[in-house]
Amino acid sequence: MPANNQVPVFVSSDAARTVFRWKDAIAALQQAYGLPIPAKATPPRTVAILEKTWLRTLPAIPPGGRYFGAKLMGSNMGDAPPGIEYVIVLFDRTTNHIAAFVDGNLVTGFRTAATSAAALDRLAPQGPARLAVLGSGLEASMHTRAFASVRQLSQVTVFSPTPERREAFAAAVTQDLGIPATGVASAREAVEGADIVLTAARSRGEEPILFGDWLKPGATVVSIGSTIPEQREIDVSVVERSDLIICDTLEEVLTETGDMIAARAAGIEFHHKAFSLADLMSGACNEQMASAKAPMFKSVGGGLQDIVVAELILTKALEAGLAIPLPMNFETKR
Structure with missing residues (x-):
């Protein structure tokens, strides 16, 4: 696990699909939104744009969570092949290391629907x-x-x-x-x-x-x-x-x-x-x-939804042995 050997992992959409459960995600979001959330912990999304190229960033530090990070998505809508890729980067608050890269495409759908269901339930x-x-x-x-x-x-x-x-x-x-x-x-x-x-x-x-x-x-x-x-x-x-x-x-x-x-x-x-x-x-x-x-x-x-659901998926993927260790180490600035 990243907390022990500091090696980041990759969680694919296939792994996310395998471990994801609606009730778990809905409960996690209800709990996260029920805690006091300082405005600076969930800043607004930002979008960088140059001509037909754009990059959107959604950062968040969920109160009470082990992980924090941001979802990045971007695309060149000009001459490049069509498509958008998403990645959620998670940092571990207990180690100060980058813990995981989570494919964000499926997670985005999961978190949007789970958030709606969390609200609908009330x-x-x-x-x-x-x-x-x-x-x-x-x-x-x-x-x-x-x-x-x-x-x-x-x-x-x-x-x-x-x-x-x-x-x-x-x-x-x-x-x-x-x-x-x-x-x-x-x-x-x-x-x-x-x-x-x-x-x-x-x-x-x-x-x-x-x-x-x-x-x-x-x-x-x-x-x-x-x-x-x-x-x-x-x-x-x-x-x-x-x-x-x-x-x-x-x-x-x-x-x-x-x-x-x-x-x-x-x-x-x-x-x-x-x-x-x-x-x-x-x-x-x-x-x-x-x-x-x-x-x-x-x-x-919002980024809070991405990070809460990504943390849930990462935790379950690690438990199930579905997170892929990556052959890399990041240099730590002291």
Whole structure:
């Protein structure tokens, strides 16, 4: 282990997939967000850009964790082959050494869905629930599985513009989770009568895909697809309808996502009903929770989520012998 011989390890996506468990990740995130989190421990993401090349960095030092570090992702969107690679670098607080490099692609999907489920577990009423899913990609698939670990899903209805994709999604949910699932021809049809609504697929034209008057009273909304000013996912009517808005990274959600920028431009006031995920987990907004009839969780992702889930995966991969020791040593500056 890195703590003993100082040799860093690599954790592949295959290893992460083998050791990952939804309930463990959700519990770890609920615990992490329930602790006091100094602002300097989770600074905002940074993005370096030169022409068509970009590099994004998400650093964090989770309170109470053994590891700290950052996720890096980057791409040249010009002449290079298309694609983005992610790496999470973990430092060990007990040794001051670089402990691991974790392939961040699958971890990103895991942490996003687990964070949403951690919030949903506090926001949605207990008992069986009908889930509407707008989208049929990796995030939609992971979120459905994460939600199924915290709520009994009685039915899943999915809309995706491509009939083959939504039918394949529904078939996989039924086969893997044993939950009746169907694909439908419109977003509105999917949402009708749903207790929980997940939006995980922005439209190609960056037009809203969910509207407030589609939602039944008491429905909980989870929105994950609008993370930068240029992106749209939910209509301003959804923001207006929501009487409690939980944000994983409060200021980034409220000021840097296209959905909230559009709501502000439409004259909708939402700051008074917006709280952080830490507020939700610590109980700081219990009074608002008690009276909320139309809660929403909105996410942009954050380094804290990456590091908490990566630590969990690293620990389990080491225990299972699935972490690969790397033939390298870093020089320590004294």
